Each structure stands twice: as C-alpha cells, then as structure tokens.
Amino acid sequence: MASVPAVPASEASAPSLKISTKDSPSNGVAECIPSFKAADAVIELAPTRKPKPDLTNLAFGSVFTDHMLTIEWTSAGGWQAPQICPFNNLSMHPACSALHYAIQLFEGMKAYRGPGGVVQLFRPMLNMKRMLRSAQRACLPSFDEAELLECIRRLVEVDQDWVPQSDSASLYIRPTFLGTEPSLGVKRPSCALLYVILSPVGSYFSTGAKPVSLWADSKYIRAWRGGTGDCKMGGNYGASIYAQYEAVDYGCQQVLWLYGEDHQITEVGTMNLFLYWINENGEEELATPPLDGIILPGITRQSILELTRKWGVFKVSERHLTMADLQCALKENRVKEMFGSGTACVVSPVDRVLYQGENLNIPCLGDFPPLASRLLKELSDIQYGRTPSDWVFPV
Template sequence: MQSTRLSDDRQKSGLETWTRIKTYCCEDLQHGWSFNLGSVRAFYISNFIAADLTVEKSHDPKPKPDPSTLVFGKQFSDHMLTIHWSEKGGWEAPQIKPFQNLSLHPATSALHYSVQLFEGMKAFRGADNHIRLFRPMLNMERMYRSADRCCLPAFDKQELLECIKKLIEVDQEWVPYSSNASLYIRPTYIGMEPSLGVSRSGQALLFVIVGPVGPYFATGTFNPVSLLADPRYVRACRGGVGAYKMGGNYGPTIAIQTEALRQGCQQVLWLYGEDEEITEVGTMNLFIYWTTEKGERELVTPPLDGIILPGVTRQSLLDLAREWGEFKVTERTVVMKEFLEALKAGRVREVFGAGTACVVCPVGSLLYKGQTYQIPTMQNGPELATRFFKELTDIQVSVFTCCP
C-alpha cells in the first residue's frame, strides 16, 4: 500500500497547537507507525505475536452499506480476529477468519459470572484516503488493566494492536468513504472456563469484531440530549470496577435507561453518594463549562477516583484544553447542589458528554426530583463543544495530512 507522511506545512494549517497531541494521537496503517511503552508485569509467560497471524479470507463477502444509512452497532465486516488461550498451552497463534458465531460451553464463565471485558475504538478514512486509528495505545493499556482486574491472562499490547491493524487492512473496504462515518472496533476478552465454580478462568478467548458506524444517537451528533438524574441509582462505587470497561458495568444500567426513556429523557446522569456527586452521563464522561464564583471561566470534569471510566476522548479533550490555555481546566468532584446553584445563578455555559461512540454530545435539559432544568448549552453555541468536536474529528480524519 502507498505510504504517507505528515505535511511539513503544519503552521500554515493551524496545527501548531497540536505539537504534543498529534505525535501519538493516530496510528497510520499505511505508514506503520508503532509504539513501545515498555514491558509490564505479566501473569503468564507465554504470549502471542502478530508475526504468527494467519488469515483465512471469506468466500462470501457481504455488500457494503450506504454510509448515510448506518445505525450504530448493527452492521459487521466480513472477518474477525480470534486468539485462544489455555492454562496448559498458553496463547495460540492469532487468526483472522470469516465472521462467524462463537461456540460456547453452557457453563462458560463469561456467561455466568461476567468474566468479560471489552474495548471501543475507531478507524477513520482520512482526507488523503489513508486509514488511521485514534490514540489506540490508550485503549490497549485500558484493556490490559481491565484484564488484570478480571484475572484474565496478560498480553502484549503492541502485538495485539498489530493484529488489529492487520484485521482492518483485510477489511479496509469496510472503512466508510465518509467524514461522517467510521469503522468501529470492538476488542472483547472473555473467560472460557467450562465450570460453574467462581474462580480464575483456565481458558480464555480474545476476539475483535469491526463494523461501519454513523452517529451514535438517533437524534444526530449535535442535537442536545435530555438527562434523568435519580439519586436512587448508581453506576459504580468506590472500590468496585467502575474504572474498568467490563460488561457487568453496562447491563445493569439498561433498566435505568429504560426508565429515563419512560420519563421523556434520552440519557441518565449518574449520581453517587449522599452528596450526590456527578459522575457520568449515560456511557460517556461528563464535562461542565461554567464561570466560577470569582468570574473565571472553567472546564471541569469528575476525577479518576475509581468511579468513572478513564475515557480516551475525555483525555483528549483535557489535552486540547490545556494546550489552548484559554481557561481553567480542573478534574474535581462536583455535587448536584453546587451544579444547581451555578445553573440558577446563570453561571453554567455548556454541559456535554464525551466518548468514542459520539465524540461530543451536548446536554440540553435535566430532570431531577420531578423538576426539569434547562441547560443553556445550545444557547451558548455550543461554542466549546463545537470547537472540541471539530478539533478532534479534524485530527481523526487527518484534514491536516496530505500525500506527497
């Protein structure tokens, strides 16, 4: 495949503020950029390597959907990546094979005890027609931490990333030719022990599926969402697994999401504790842009204290805001009382969620204890949310990158 390079005319393109972020934000599949962040503690000696990867091509390719008709998480590509592990044999060679159902023993530990974790990342077709991943090593590191917490065997993050890149190369025509769509990548890691005992799994399967996606929310990327905040329900607690991307964190939220829809809201604002700490919005990290009591502009988001997920988009927005240096950027706890006082005083400018699926999602209203509060996100532009969205998506589709 044709190689590419970054344009030397970075200052003219307005990329000078991205000096630190751009050096590790994208992984160019054609260029072959790589990362080596060093070794970490492993549970098991054996490991798989991308050099052993085998590819079995599908003989029955599916038609590619129209990017304008895509629904999140409904379409999948022609191939998948699978890597098996067992306590006796260690890691087997990675395989790319036609997309197919998995065969699971009825007593599989992932089915009974949620010995399972996953990741979510995207590949983008750039303005130069090259395909890139957005900050993929952050996903690999988070997946590694989740595996540690779930007592699943360790793996080499770089080798897994190389296998994922090969899968995308095989299914490259599934990466939409559109700046409004992308290829969603779902690495998943499950315990495969065929036993009803609650213990560390002696068998495991790491697999990756991919599929084209459009906007995450049916209302569209930049239509504001309404939130239900009900202090009776929590998403996670300190000392638990809220900071890890495990399926067990998501299934129990469906009932509350359904209740939010019943009350006319689209998402849930998750609160925690007697003080009603604001934590996350739906499956996204939360940001509040307001004016402090001292008249200072501030962007605030809850801290990584074990309750919230350390999101890649969250980190990217913080990196961007700190690069700009135009307002105060704070990671701290915000409780409902403080937020409502600021809202009533007219100091709240914008509230928005941030995540891989949606990038940035403005919040327009909040239903809390029977009262609806209007949030002036859209009335204020939303200036900051729009700026974040444009900066990130421009990097993701590499509008600043050109071919020789």
C-alpha cells in the first residue's frame, strides 16, 4: 500500500496529548529541542495482517505486531519524518557503532485494554523522560518527549487490535535508540535510528504470578557509581546474563545484585526491590534502595512510592539496605514481605534469598502476601482502567 500522510494532530479524532503535571518537567518551561514532529508522520499500512497469537502459552516478547515506527537522524540533516510502516528487518552497516560500542538504549512500557475496549498507556511520559536522559548519557541526539509519545500513540492506534482483551495480558511497547555511525572510531555517532516495536505479552515469568527466588552474591557487579546503572541501556542487561545462568544453577530464578564491601542491596534482575519490615527503630516501613546512580529509576517503583505515601499507613523510605540488615531482621522476625517491581512483572513477591550458602526464607503467605497483593491490585486497576487516574494516557 502506498504511503499516506498521517492526520495532523490538530485534526485527529484521538484525544489530544495531555500530560499529568506529576509526570511533566519540573521547571514548567518548554524547551526548544530540535526534534521530529508527529504531525509529519507518514503511515504505510501492511497489505496483509498476521493472525493473533494464543495468549495461553505466549513467551514474553516472542511475537510482534504488523507495524513499527522508525525515525532516522543525521548530524547533517537532523531528524527525518517519522515512518509507521509494516514490521520488517533492519538493515545496517557492519561497522554500526551500536554493534561495536553498545551505543544503544531502550525503554519498556505497555498498552492496556480497559472497560469498553478503551486502550490506554500507563504514565508514558515518565518513560519518555527516562529515555531522553539515557540518550544524553549515550551521546545520542535529543528529541521532544511529547512528540515521541504522540508517535507511539499513533503506532499503537494503528495496531490496536493487538492489545489483548484480557486483564492478565497487555501490549508491550519497546522503543529503541541506536547509534548507526558506519565507522570503527569510538566517538559520538553522526547518525542514529530510533524505532518502536510492539509485542502482545502475558506473564513475564514462566512460572506465572508466583514468588521468585534470588541468588545474592558479590561475585558480579551490575552497576557502580559514575556508571550507567541508572540508564536503560542494553549493555547493563547483556552483561548480567552470565550471572543469571549461574543463579539458575544454584536453583534460583533471579540475581539479587549487591554493591560495596557492606553488600548493599540494589536491584533484582529486571526489577527494583522493596523490603516491607519493622526497621531497626521499631517502625513499620516500606524501604527501597535510593536513586544514587546505581538504581534504575523504575516507573512502577515510583508509582509504588507515591501510592504508599498517599496511604499514610506506614513509613515509606528510599534508603540503603544491606544483606546484614536483612539477615538480622529475619532472625528477629521483623521481615513482613519482600517484592520486586517493574513494567514487565508489575509486582513480584520474593520467597527465598540464597546468600553465602544459606537460604534466607522470606515470609510469603500464599503466592501473594497482603501488601504485594494490594499494590498489584491497585496498580492493575489503574492500568486496565477500572480505577480512574491521571496516570493513564488514552490511545
């Protein structure tokens, strides 16, 4: 099918771009960033559509929709017009800087189908802001976050039939940004490609919604201060795979990454981590490691902090936690729950941590203990439109 111009944003029938003030830039001043414009998007529809998959045994990120979004950039010509086109393979030079020097980053977000078939995104502007921060760290070009979000909205709108009719499945959105400089020189790339692909997904873990076990060992380090641990870059994950397989060899599902001589608790595999306990001062507390440059600023993490602070039921802290803190609290029966959070899993309870040859059993009443259950329900109700919220963005 021939390419046709997209409908300008001012004439589109879809909702206009509305961003929650909670998720907007803090200074309230719009920046003039040289960027592509969603209104310039060109849409080429696929001549045939692929059959939709059975969600029952769908492996995470294994099936993709009919279309994708691509936006090219060069230092000489700037950003080109966004293209929504049939899903296809990329073609790149063998000396592409993303392949040789990992000048690459990505994001992860979801589209959910709510009551009446309405499709919506969950706090997508936070993903856009995080992606821009990662791009700056990777020396990739800046862009207008609102324009990218509108491009993604249009892509999801084109493939909206792929958003599952299920309250346990969703459409995973993977924006990716690559340096495509055809040179072996280690430098800021002179050309780049930003693209977005979509994948219908069910549960992230093969075991479904059940507690996970963690292998905690200081043998490997995920991130360090001054590094890129707070950016969503592929290299952070690729370098973790070896340790992940070692964790499996020890009978655990995920790696609990430690840092420093005092074995500070940082992240869990693809998740942020929370400890719900009675702290050393006798206070009921929900604690998670602080954003000190090592921790990825998760959107679900931020949402859990904001929700629980609004409840006002217990103390909510961003603070350093060590394995010694956890061991002591377990011995004194002060641990209530431990769970991970992330876009893919939402909330995932932890029932065991293997540390220095000892299994630390975490209290876990049933598959989902009370706090994790409440958080999962409240977040899911917002994501799937059962609870009205300014955190959702309609497609």
